[in-house]
Amino acid sequence: MQILRTIAETRSACRSAQSGGKRLGLVPTMGALHEGHLSLVRLARAQCDVVAVSIFVNPVQFGPHEDLARYPRPFERDCDLLRAEKVHLLFAPTVEEMYPPGTLTYVTVEEMSARLCGRSRPGHFRGVTTVVSKLFHIVGPDVAYFGQKDAAQVAILHKMVADQNFPVQIEVGPIIREPDGLAMSSRNAYLDPQQRQQALVLYRSLKRVKELFEKGEHDSDRLIDAAQEILRNEPAARLDYFEIVDPTTLLPVPDASGALVALAAVLGATRLIDNMLLP
Secondary structure: OEEEOOHHHHHHHHHHHOHHHOOEEEEEEOOOOOHHHHHHHHHHHHHOOEEEEEEOOOHHHOOOOOOOOOOOOOHHHHHHHHHHOOOOEEEOOOHHHHOOOOOOOOOOOOOHHHOOHHHHOOOHHHHHHHHHHHHHHHHOOOEEEEEHHHHHHHHHHHHHHHHHOOOOEEEEEOOOEOOOOOEOOHHHHHOOHHHHHHOHHHHHHHHHHHHHHHOOOOEHHHHHHHHHHHHHOOOOEEEEEEEEEOOOOOOEOOEOOOOEEEEEEEEOOEEEEEEEEOO
16 A cells, blocks of 8 residues: 655556556545445445545644544554555645645535534535545545445535536445444544443434334424434433435425435534434
8 A cells, every 4th residue: 555645646646546547436534444434445446446545634624622633543553454455545644735834725515514514513514625625636536435424525525526527426335333323433432431322312313213204204393303302311412403304405304205314412522423314
């Protein structure tokens, strides 16, 4: 695996890797890799000739009181995991390489970036779209891989790619869960044993919606009420939002058929998200 630190050497390595029409897949990450990330790497390996991964803890997507300073950065462990998955290229730039002094340009998907997580994390999705657009320009992937756990991010990136005519195909891998149902996340490492158990209420609330939906209840308001009743039984989980929305626009829908059921909650100082797509 070739570890690349600069934009210039990454561009050169990626162009060389694509010689002869080879298909290049990119898995953007912030490191602290878990099975969810590795499932995307395996999907990329199955579909592409060359796999590139980026590890960059992007300061632009963190708010002033969020966890940028303490976000886990086990770089050597991450490298070992990626070597085991036979990743070809790893782009791991510094903040100064990605955002040189004087940087003033950002990429924003208007309106959508203020929905779901964007409502309580202003500027977050602007940071995501900015860094992903930079990665697309630097790496030039044929395909980019993202996880369904970040469903709002996926919808916003789809819109960015369409609006800006990026020649990149976006593939979405399923949520990877722990055996008890907790969605895998790098931030799960922040949870103490009690919070780890309390966090299961997120998945229980989604399962309740699915059960009622399968029994014929498709009214979004009634499904949300049922989910919130589950969440109220775990007072340690402070609910940010529970919404049923169109998975493309992220706007609320009255009928849950084909909708995205999404929530965010805080356990202690740790913010967790989860979601489910209904048929």
